[in-house]
Amino acid sequence: xxxxxxxxxxxxxxxxxxxxxxxxxxxxxxxxxxxxxxxxxxxxxxxxxxxxxxxxxxxxxxxxxxxxxxxxxxxxxxxxxxxxxxxxxxxxxxxxxxxxxxxxxxxxxxxxxxxxxxxxxxxxxxxxxxxxxxxxxxxxxxxxxxxxxxxxxxxxxxxxxxxxxxxxxxxxxxxxxxxxxxxxxxxxxxxxxxxxxxxxxxxxxxx
Numbered sequence: 001x002x003x004x005x006x007x008x009x010x011x012x013x014x015x016x017x018x019x020x021x022x023x024x025x026x027x028x029x030x031x032x033x034x035x036x037x038x039x040x041x042x043x044x045x046x047x048x049x050x051x052x053x054x055x056x057x058x059x060x061x062x063x064x065x066x067x068x069x070x071x072x073x074x075x076x077x078x079x080x081x082x083x084x085x086x087x088x089x090x091x092x093x094x095x096x097x098x099x100x101x102x103x104x105x106x107x108x109x110x111x112x113x114x115x116x117x118x119x120x121x122x123x124x125x126x127x128x129x130x131x132x133x134x135x136x137x138x139x140x141x142x143x144x145x146x147x148x149x150x151x152x153x154x155x156x157x158x159x160x161x162x163x164x165x166x167x168x169x170x171x172x173x174x175x176x177x178x179x180x181x182x183x184x185x186x187x188x189x190x191x192x193x194x195x196x197x198x199x200x201x202x203x204x205x206x207x
Contacts, residue, residue: 034195035193035194035195035198035201035202036193036194036195037191037192037193038163038172038191038192038193038194038200039163039164039189039190039191039192039206040161040162040163040164040172040174040189040190040192041161041162041163041164041187041188041189042159042160042161042184042185042186042187042188042189042190043160043161043162043171043186044122044159044160044161044171045122045124045158045159045160045181045184045185045186046120046121046122046157046158046159046160047120047121047123047126047155047156047157047158047181048118048119048120048155048156048158049118049119049120049126049127049128049129049153049154049155050116050117050118050153050154050155050156051116051117051118051128051129051131051150051152051153052113052116052150052151052152052153053113053114053115053116053117053131053133053148053149053150053151054111054112054113054114054148054149054150054151055111055112055114055115055146055147055148056109056110056111056143056144056145056146056147056148056149057109057110057111057112057114057145057146058107058108058109058145059107059108059109059110059112060105060106060107061105061106061107061108062103062104062105062106063103063104064081064101064102064103064104065104066104067104067106067108068108070108070109071106071107071108072106072107072108073106073107074104074105074106075104075105075106076102076103076104076105077102077103078100078101078102078103079100079101079102079103080098080099080100081099081100081101081103082098082099083096083097083098083099084096084097084099085097109143109145111143111149111151113151114148117129117130117131124182126155128153131150133148133149133150134146134147134148135147135148135149155178156175157175157176157177157178157180157181158173158174158175158176158181159173159174159176159180159181159184159190160172160173160174161174161190164189174190174192174200174203175200176190176203177203180203180204180205183205184205188205188206189205189206190203190204190205190206191203191204191205191206192204
């Protein structure tokens with residue numbers, strides 16, 4: 001029978017392995033996270049306006065937490081929630097005991113996002129779409145079920161372009177600030193930075 005002697009690593013070998021591993025990790029991080037500079041030539045300019053509408057609806061909820069003050073049709077039952085250790089037996093094994101708590105079921109009325117009014121265009125004159133809300137009473141502090149309200153409205157601005165020197169390249173779409181969007185025109189150049197895993201940053205018109 002043959003016996004093979006187990007080889008052990010020397011201190012220099014261990015240090016070399018650690019150094020190589022660190023170099024690989026650093027190179028991967030640089031590849032993934034270090035931003036690179038890019039330049040595109042503007043081919044499309046677009047705006048999109050959104051009005052977010054919410055509806056007052058009824059929800060059936062349940063759980064261990066005490067229901068909110070405005071919950072109704074509340075019911076509760078005493079149920080097992082888990083276990084706890086209350087000691088050890090003669091062999092040192094833990095002794096478990098069931099724990100119980102109140103479990104609630106109830107109904108509650110809440111505002112929730114229901115629909116959006118969206119408009120978009122490729123001109124420089126953004127606007128919001130016409131909004132008609134279903135409202136049963138003018139007193140918005142006491143809404144009725146199925147009433148609607150406007151939650152928020154906003155406009156996003158995007159610019160699409162191809163990498164400079166690649167007129168047949170794939171369109172790159174950037175979300176930009178209103179200032180850049182207003183100033184940009186077709187065939188302008190836009191500079192930005194982007195890593196392999198991040199979003200575009202430092203977006204600006206080329207000087």
